[in-house]
Amino acid sequence: MAKIVDRLMLFIYSLSIGVISVVAILLLSGAIPYDLTYNQERQFFWAGIIVASVLFLLSIRFFYISIRRDRTVTNSIDQRTEFGDIQISVETIENLCLKAASRVRGVKDLKSRIKVSQSGLEIAIRAVVDGEESIPTLTTDVQKQVHDFVEDTTGIPVSNVSVYIANVVQAPSFKSRVE
Known part of the structure; x- marks a missing residue:
């Protein structure tokens, strides 16, 4: 008012x-x-x-x-169901992507970006891996995990999940001391 x-x-x-x-x-x-x-x-x-x-x-x-009208941009994805409208923020979907990708063993320091296209969501994941497992296997697991989790949770089709491996970090090795 x-x-x-x-x-x-x-x-x-x-x-x-x-x-x-x-x-x-x-x-x-x-x-x-x-x-x-x-x-x-x-x-x-x-x-x-x-x-x-x-x-x-x-x-x-x-x-x-x-x-002028307020043009507050709320970045969200709108869906219409038989019961009404649903809005899911892009930030929520990014957090869902991070949650799904973090379930894959060997992936650390995750970041995600979401782009909405006609064919569905285009998700870009940036990750650092520990180098203990095969990177192609690891990225495939991340893609599948993120794709399935986001589609099942939100009901929004995911058209593409791209994974960018930014770096490989060495897992700390602990040497036992003998006294």
Whole structure:
């Protein structure tokens, strides 16, 4: 409610300042005749026109802000079922991808990106592996795990899961000390 009142006040303010600045520009430029004694020279003639012009431009900007619609972008995937609409945020799907990929043994430091296309979700997983297992086998497991988990959990078709192996880290080896 306060947002609507603020926008209404901004609308009225910008409209009134715009009208006042247009009248000031017209008066100072001589388009509207007015009677001034020549004792009051036009010493601030150009300064007045510049100030009125700046106020007019500001009022146009504020007027635009007061009437534009909010474009809050909520990145979500919308689905329609027979019971109603469902919205799942992209962040939720990214977290589901991370959860599924972390189930694969040997994968660490995961990051995910989601792209929505006509054919379904395109998922990109960035991972660091420990190097203990075959990378092709590991990436295939990650792709299958993420694909199946996201499709089963959300009901949204997954068209592509790409895996990028950023690095291989060595597993720490602990040597036992003999004393």
